[in-house]
Amino acid sequence: MSEPLRGPVFLNPLVSAYLDDLARALSGVEESERGDVVASVGEHIEAALGDGEPTAADVRTVLEHLGPVERIAAAAEPGLTVTVVRDPAGGRPEAAPGWSAWAGPVLIALAGLSLALVPVNPFVAVPLAVVVGAVAVAGMRRHRGVTGLFVAAGAVSALTLVLSIALALTLLSAGAGEPTPGDLVEVTPPDGG
Structure with missing residues (x-):
């Protein structure tokens, strides 16, 4: 990514894992564009959660509304075949949409x-x-x-x-x-x- 993301919402482990998965899904995209997409999605998450301390349920709801990272990556780079590979500590992989x-x-x-x-x-x-x-x-x-x-x-x-x-x-x-x-x-x- 071009510049590190800052703000309290980015310290949330669910948001952090989601954005890491998105960055991995965009591994075939130029680094500066990948950073822009991840930053934009991060800002969207931050705006959707608003000020204050969001609950885990609030975060999950926002991430579910965003959908799988594969869909975001595919929209960012048409024709890109996206496969998300998570590290062993990262959690469950998302299924292919549909x-x-x-x-x-x-x-x-x-x-x-x-x-x-x-x-x-x-x-x-x-x-x-x-x-x-x-x-x-x-x-x-x-x-x-x-x-x-x-x-x-x-x-x-x-x-x-x-x-x-x-x-x-x-x-x-x-x-x-x-x-x-x-x-x-x-x-x-x-x-x-």
Whole structure:
């Protein structure tokens, strides 16, 4: 950046992380232009938060209204392919815009399908539930503020797995009391002879 950002709002760790992510997203842009974009977004955040000490909820609301840093970077440099890489201490990466719009409903549909398949074909239902559950957990970790559908898909997947286990145990215990072909069965005629 061309000149360091100053002011109390820039000391906020959420704002600082957001602006650092934006600077990384703009790594393909000339340094002076990158500094101008980051400074402009920082000023916008500062103006939106106003004077005084903003709460963490205030900061999150302003950052959510700004949207993912990828969108800002793409608007700053049309044609730029943006990938945000955060350092390990930095937090969760933002998802590509639009991914969560279709992923949640698709996962819910697949989780429902896996639940419906339990009595029909548990050999398909269980792997489908495991995959949907894994993707739902990944979605919950990746997305901010849009985890409701991912939680629901994970819950339905877990229910599918529990019902599959219960069905398997029921079938195993029901078959335990039946005779096997090697068992001897004594048959007596009805007249007692």
